Amino acid sequence: MIPAAFDYHRAESVEDAVSVLSEHGDDAKILAGGHSLLPLMRLRLAYPALLVDVGRLEEMRGVRQDGDELVIGAATTHHDVVRDGLVRRHCGVLADVTAMVGDPQVRHRGTMGGALAHGDAAGDLPTVALALDATMVAQGPDGRRGIPAAEFFVDYLETALAPDEVLVEVRWPTLGAAGEGGQGWGYAYEKFSRVAQAWAIVGSLALVRRDNGSVAEARVGLTHMGATPLRARATEQALSGAPASADALAAASEQAADGTSPPADLSAQPDYRQHLARVLTGRALARAAGM
Numbered sequence: 001m002i003p004a005a006f007d008y009h010r011a012e013s014v015e016d017a018v019s020v021l022s023e024h025g026d027d028a029k030i031l032a033g034g035h036s037l038l039p040l041m042r043l044r045l046a047y048p049a050l051l052v053d054v055g056r057l058e059e060m061r062g063v064r065q066d067g068d069e070l071v072i073g074a075a076t077t078h079h080d081v082v083r084d085g086l087v088r089r090h091c092g093v094l095a096d097v098t099a100m101v102g103d104p105q106v107r108h109r110g111t112m113g114g115a116l117a118h119g120d121a122a123g124d125l126p127t128v129a130l131a132l133d134a135t136m137v138a139q140g141p142d143g144r145r146g147i148p149a150a151e152f153f154v155d156y157l158e159t160a161l162a163p164d165e166v167l168v169e170v171r172w173p174t175l176g177a178a179g180e181g182g183q184g185w186g187y188a189y190e191k192f193s194r195v196a197q198a199w200a201i202v203g204s205l206a207l208v209r210r211d212n213g214s215v216a217e218a219r220v221g222l223t224h225m226g227a228t229p230l231r232a233r234a235t236e237q238a239l240s241g242a243p244a245s246a247d248a249l250a251a252a253s254e255q256a257a258d259g260t261s262p263p264a265d266l267s268a269q270p271d272y273r274q275h276l277a278r279v280l281t282g283r284a285l286a287r288a289a290g291m
């Protein structure tokens with residue numbers, strides 16, 4: 001299909017983008033890589049009157065370390081995130097999951113910030129952001145503000161970004177060296193899709209920190225199990241202080257779908273998604289714990 005008619009503005013700076021958004025309000029949308037917005041426009045599910053292109057702003061690109069956080073510009077492509085040495089060394093789970101986003105063409109054009117600002121519960125990166133307690137940094141007319149991931153994803157395709165704000169960077173905690181064991185943390189992401197490179201029917205991201213044979217802390221993020229990414233809180237609580245054993249991990253994974261209301265669509269019914277959440281969480285926890 002052909003998108004509705006729209007105007008185009010290439011922003012010269014973040015301040016310029018914010019100014020244009022403030023002037024046009026809900027009629028304007030940010031364009032970066034375009035892999036989230038343009039398909040919606042072609043289907044006439046979105047029809048902004050103006051696109052504000054920030055994809056070429058160097059101030060919104062790149063990776064740097066700031067203390068115990070990695071700061072990644074929102075316009076940094078998935079490809080650059082995957083290949084970045086700082087990301088692989090200090091937050092390997094982000095690199096690994098980003099490598100599973102779409103296909104090489106999508107990863108070379110799509111941006112990390114775009115994937116998060118799109119707010120799709122079937123997306124991989126919102127789940128990572130929620131599980132790692134990442135902070136989204138938005139810039140608007142009144143300056144910058146940090147939005148915790150737990151507050152950022154509001155509803156299906158809806159985030160806490162105001163119409164006149166731009167997501168400029170994301171702050172990720174450092175977890176240690178690349179691999180499944182930096183600084184005591186192990187991690188694994190299990191995703192089930194109908195075909196390779198498709199959206200997840202369900203995904204489960206597990207992070208496990210072990211201490212003297214016990215689970216000191218566990219985090220489990222769920223993909224496509226509701227209108228927003230979710231944390232499997234019952235599983236996390238069941239594992240806190242539990243033995244780092246196969247039986248304990250398997251028992252906790254049986255609670256992964258507790259309290260969820262997954263959607264029904266052509267790919268899966270809610271009960272099937274809940275079954276997948278339990279199975280995938282069990283697999284992810286076992287890998288994250290080194291089983």
